[in-house]
Amino acid sequence: MHLPKNDSEPWTGYTMPLSVPDPSPRQRKVLIVGAGIAGVASALALAKELGPHEPNFQVILYERHDILSTSGGAINLTPVAQRHLDRLGVLQELDRQGPDGGADVDAIELFSSRSGRSLGSIDFTDGHGNGVNGYKGRRVMRIVLSLAMLAVLERQPNIKIVYGKKVKGVSELNDQTILHFEDQTSAAGDLVLGCDGVHSALRTHYVEPGRPSEYTGLAFIQTTIDTPPPPPPASNRTSLSRPSSSTSASGSTHNSTKSSRTTRSVSTNSLTSSDTLSSAGQTQTPPTMHTPPFATSGLALSRHGDLLGSYCDRNHATLFLAAIVQIKETLLPGYRLDGHHISDPRHRVAIHTALQKEIHSRFAGSGIPWIRDVANLKTNWMLYPVYQVRPGGRWWKGRVILLGDAAHAMPPRDESAAYALDDSIMFCRTLAHNRDEPLSTIFTKYEALRRGPVEEAFSAAGRMWETHRDMGFLEGRWKEWTMPYVLWKNRAARNAAWRFDAYES
Numbered sequence: 001m002h003l004p005k006n007d008s009e010p011w012t013g014y015t016m017p018l019s020v021p022d023p024s025p026r027q028r029k030v031l032i033v034g035a036g037i038a039g040v041a042s043a044l045a046l047a048k049e050l051g052p053h054e055p056n057f058q059v060i061l062y063e064r065h066d067i068l069s070t071s072g073g074a075i076n077l078t079p080v081a082q083r084h085l086d087r088l089g090v091l092q093e094l095d096r097q098g099p100d101g102g103a104d105v106d107a108i109e110l111f112s113s114r115s116g117r118s119l120g121s122i123d124f125t126d127g128h129g130n131g132v133n134g135y136k137g138r139r140v141m142r143i144v145l146s147l148a149m150l151a152v153l154e155r156q157p158n159i160k161i162v163y164g165k166k167v168k169g170v171s172e173l174n175d176q177t178i179l180h181f182e183d184q185t186s187a188a189g190d191l192v193l194g195c196d197g198v199h200s201a202l203r204t205h206y207v208e209p210g211r212p213s214e215y216t217g218l219a220f221i222q223t224t225i226d227t228p229p230p231p232p233p234a235s236n237r238t239s240l241s242r243p244s245s246s247t248s249a250s251g252s253t254h255n256s257t258k259s260s261r262t263t264r265s266v267s268t269n270s271l272t273s274s275d276t277l278s279s280a281g282q283t284q285t286p287p288t289m290h291t292p293p294f295a296t297s298g299l300a301l302s303r304h305g306d307l308l309g310s311y312c313d314r315n316h317a318t319l320f321l322a323a324i325v326q327i328k329e330t331l332l333p334g335y336r337l338d339g340h341h342i343s344d345p346r347h348r349v350a351i352h353t354a355l356q357k358e359i360h361s362r363f364a365g366s367g368i369p370w371i372r373d374v375a376n377l378k379t380n381w382m383l384y385p386v387y388q389v390r391p392g393g394r395w396w397k398g399r400v401i402l403l404g405d406a407a408h409a410m411p412p413r414d415e416s417a418a419y420a421l422d423d424s425i426m427f428c429r430t431l432a433h434n435r436d437e438p439l440s441t442i443f444t445k446y447e448a449l450r451r452g453p454v455e456e457a458f459s460a461a462g463r464m465w466e467t468h469r470d471m472g473f474l475e476g477r478w479k480e481w482t483m484p485y486v487l488w489k490n491r492a493a494r495n496a497a498w499r500f501d502a503y504e505s
């Protein structure tokens with residue numbers, strides 16, 4: 001096509017393409033269950049993908065909690081997760097949080113807990129400081145990420161979020177799906193997205209009741225603390241063995257030269273260390289900690305489980321610690337802060353103490369001073385058992401589709417959140433492109449795109465996950481010796497996953 005050479009009226013005779021596609025008057029009502037990563041990302045992706053075609057669409061998110069949960073510690077966002085969040089407008093919001101918006105992670109450095117020997121690294125950069133497609137890794141507190149996602153959500157006119165709504169049942173009536181909540185209320189919608197996590201009520205009450213979540217046998221014992229200052233030089237130790245500053249709520253001091261902050265927008269621990277310590281009558285938490293053997297994030301491997309340490313803010317003022325360890329399922333109830341026990345301080349103290357002993361028994365013999373400090377840290381350790389949903393099951397039924405962990409929770413490999421984001425974006429794009437098709441056709445097209453990569457990721461995550469289990473002496477040495485090779489072998493697949501673009505499919 002050639003444009004006419006008439007400078008005064010260059011477009012004469014041509015029909016300009018519409019910048020906005022012809023909008024449909026349809027009033028589609030989408031109900032999303034769960035305001036976690038998949039739920040909020042789906043709402044944002046609907047606004048972006050479906051909004052231009054169906055401006056009258058309406059989204060209501062139902063979240064079982066009355067308020068946003070502050071638990072869960074910190075999460076690592078891979079380059080692909082960051083790119084997706086950027087496209088949804090969340091990264092900008094995260095950056096607006098200042099230092100709390102997360103620590104840039106160039107690499108997760110792996111080393112032997114026994115000897116301190118470096119075993120390689122999972123690199124988010126190319127060696128010259130450049131990220132994958134411009135994005136590195138980022139470790140950020142989960143609550144900070146949730147707040148950033150919700151801030152973007154609040155700017156969307158067609159999206160509403162309702163807290164304190166726990167789904168306990170689903171039924172179909174005529175052309176609608178009805179959600180039944182624990183408070184005896186209900187809601188009807190044209191389409192339901194089940195983003196309610198690994199124990200999904202939509203999966204177990206409706207889509208596939210025979211597919212419950214299962215415990216992987218491994219759990220995270222984790223905490224978040226203010227970064228303690230390093231110990232004083234040996235010559236000063238006698239006189240300065242306890243700095244005069246007080247121990248903070250999260251078990252560290254406020255006199256750190258490197259990391260002290262005057263204000264904190266986010267409380268990282270819901271319980272205080274002083275509760276734990278005074279009630280337990282234990283020794284005070286050591287107020288100092290040796291310098292960690294990593295720049296931002298590191299994973300120490302041992303035959304009794306692995307220990308992850310990572311800063312989770314730009315100033316390195318907050319340190320996230322997580323031991324990934326094998327815990328028998330029968331022991332879980334004794335380690336969990338659930339139900340009525342949560343308000344009983346003695347019960348809380350007993351749990352924190354039991355978890356601290358678990359950490360101590362596994363890591364106190366380390367050859368690295370920083371790990372021994374962590375092993376001796378008396379603080380509010382919390383247990384997060386890791387569950388999975390085996391692949392191969394149904395993802396949809398009627399007008400309900402499962403996304404994120406509800407469909408395919410896999411052992412975390414630092415990128416499960418990226419899979420939840422991929423699901424949200426790819427489903428919303430499939431819906432928008434096929435908006436006049438029946439839902440069953442849309443669901444089938446989405447599943448055809450998604451199932452292969454998800455099942456492959458599940459197997460890879462499962463293989464890595466096995467390496468965290470308790471093992472004998474020889475197997476432990478083998479794990480150390482072979483880790484550099486395993487990292488090298490998986491490098492190409494990791495990079496391909498980080499380059500994946502849900503917008504191109």
Ligand SMILES: Cc1cc2nc3c(=O)[nH]c(=O)nc-3n(C[C@H](O)[C@H](O)[C@H](O)COP(=O)(O)OP(=O)(O)OC[C@H]3O[C@@H](n4cnc5c(N)ncnc54)[C@H](O)[C@@H]3O)c2cc1C
Pocket residue numbers: 033034035036037038039062063064065074075076077078165166167168195196197198199200201220384385386387403404405406412413414415416417418420
């Ligand atoms: C210990 C641990 C550490 C992890 N670390 C990482 C990491 O570093 N990097 C990474 O990428 N991934 C990590 N993951 C995995 C990641 O957290 C999940 O893949 C991701 O959160 C999945 O998002 P989701 O929205 O599907 O589910 P969720 O984040 O679990 O959100 C589900 C939401 O649904 C709500 N809900 C549940 N049931 C109901 C109901 N009946 N009615 C209404 N609402 C309901 C919940 O309250 C919640 O808000 C980790 C997982 C675990 C267990």
